[in-house]
Amino acid sequence: MNITILGGAGLMGAGIVRDLLSDRAIVPIETVRVCDASPERMDALKAELGDARIATFPLDVTDDSRLAEALAGADICINAVPTLLGHQMRIFEAALSARVPYVDLGGLGVFTVKQIAEHARFEAAGVTAVVGVGSDPGMSNVLCRAVADELDTIDRINLYWAAELEGPENPVLVPPYSISTVLAEYAQPSTQFLDGRHVECAPLTGTEEIELPAPWGRCSFMYSPHSEQLTVPLAEGIREKGIREFTWKLHLPHREHEAWVGLVKAGFGVNNDPVTVGGVSVKPLDVLSAVISRNIAENRDRIPEQQGSEIHFAIGRGTRGGKPATVRCEVVITPDPLYDGYVDAGTSMNASIAAQLILAQPKRPGVFAPESYFDVPSYMRELEKRHFKVRTTVED
Template identity: 70%
Template sequence: MSNKDKKVRIALLGGAGMMGQGIVRDLLSDRAIVDIAELKLFDSSRERMRALGEAMNNDARLSLHELDVSDAQALRRALDGVDICVNAVPTLAGHQMAIFAAALDARADYVDLGGLGTYTVKQLEWHERFRAAGVVAVLGVGADPGMSNVICRAVADQLDEIDSIHLYWAATLSGAENPVLVPPYSVSTVLAEYAHPCVQFLGGRHVECAPQTGKEVIDLPEPWGRCEFMYSIHSEQLTVPLADGIRQKGIQEFTWKLHLPKREHEAWVGLVKAGFGDFDRPVDINGTPVRPLDLLNAVINRNIAENAQRIPAQQSSEIHFAIGRGRVGGQPATARCEVIVRAHPMYEGYVDAATSMNASIAVQLMLREPRRPGVYAPEAYFDAKSYFVEAEKRQFAISLTRQIG
């Protein structure tokens, strides 16, 4: 059944973080396609929540609740009576499975922003438990993963037989050079992308690849220009080639590759060279064990705060695209789906509009459309056409092309 005609209650965990704040902004905007009775924002920082509430003009639908997600009883109480749990707590904080299980226990539908593949496979194994309980979970609903999975579905639907699908994401910054390193998303996520081995789908099977390998240069339109991509740890390659309607078409190769702006790329490579890729293993500092991640986060955040006046106005542009090769009617064919996100006044106040807006789209489609209990990746749950209608409302430019012969 659908929640289309009812007022819904949403719990957003980690709601005052970088991505959570954007999800709040989009859910409470005039773009909403569901009627929200209450958006319950949970976070460990009362100060960040209060600032967000003020930025949202203390919207009556928004309620603020301090929560330590490591407190199992408090977490379970937080989900009582909500229609859906949105998990925006950073994956590598280590609470993904506990929040996932709490949503099932509360009979609340569930989404998260992805697990870099770390938890995705484990969560998919719970499909029958969720289905039997009548609960829906969709994993990885940001931009990458999330929208990226949906564009792979759109490409796959254009081909009768599939040899390969290659998925890419590139970002670039226009404007004066920034003397301050500002992470594009969670520091732990970026470090994992640069430092951890990843799994790609090659030769019809999943293969572990070393970090920063699989390099490929592609010429893109301005402002990106010539971009060097690399393999990276992600979840799309773990789910897309195995999805119904894709697996049966004979796919033998699926890869996901990343390109960050040149200066930022160099900074992350340098940090990994310095040892920050092993960010969870504590180091001893004057007799006190300290995680490198905690140290790096503290230094980066202090540097941003103390040098805020030196951070120039920059415009971020990103391109997400998937290229599928195979056959249509026995003829060789290539399909390409591309989403371009350029700077727009609508994105003011967002740290990463693409990720948080896509998470909001996924939540709203789940609440509006007929439900299918179980655990899914986005390409297995969402209809690409309906999804793209919502993405275009947010000024994402989408194109889908096919060449035969």
């Protein structure tokens, strides 16, 4: 199989490359074409991994001819270009034109509805696209399908993600992923599915306290913009069961939470229109990103070793066998030597799993969210191969 990864030398893309070339591969990998705007990052990744199957390809995704060349001959396109850069629909359409199966990492649901609306065009062209295939969204959607399949009728499904860090206090603010994404999660309104319909909810609302085991402890969750709530309650096999509520809530590490709240209060993430400073027009997020990156670089010797753990869980309530039932499906990711070298093993490994499952099985043309495409048992087996702890419980 020949796989093209756009943004393949970025934080998430590099992790996807690692998993594809590992001994966990589901399908035989002949070539991984790493396409990126940074030749330096591509060369560094190739040198680090030392795998002859890596082919580097300098790419500006706004260059249509180069984009078409990057997709030529590919068995699948993995779009790991940061969603909030605004290139998602361009790449999505390029994959359709090239008749190449497509996956992306989602990105707060910014383009999800537009992409799903193109289902008929992709189906007619015989092209498969599955959108939002990281950990959240992606794996989280599959957890929701696992919950839904255990229930005969569904009242509600509530989806949660919590991250926590163990170790000395970090004197440096280190974002868990893209700064623009974190601030959007904190500053932008979200769409939730409440009382049988989609409604817009204000940022930092929907707060809910849940007691979790160590290392998380008592966590405060909040509504956040994501794509799962846009697709799961409308999915075939879920909507017919009468679902009236679906929510997605976030908890970032206790120590960093207040920093992000403070930045939002200061205006970051709310409006990124340029401001004039000393006669120069600059975008607030560009300045913030540059300052944080510089601070990390200048203080690397002060950044302590911290172990990150995350838990993804969906709780479904409804009926089973004519009786009230609660189903919980969770995936726990704790420190493991397998994840060395990954910035975010959860997101990277899940994108690799999704792409390979599409290649390993007969393809279904059209545009799908993960809960409408993947077989739950096959997906869960791949998670366990990567040392993710999967558990489903049913309480009647």
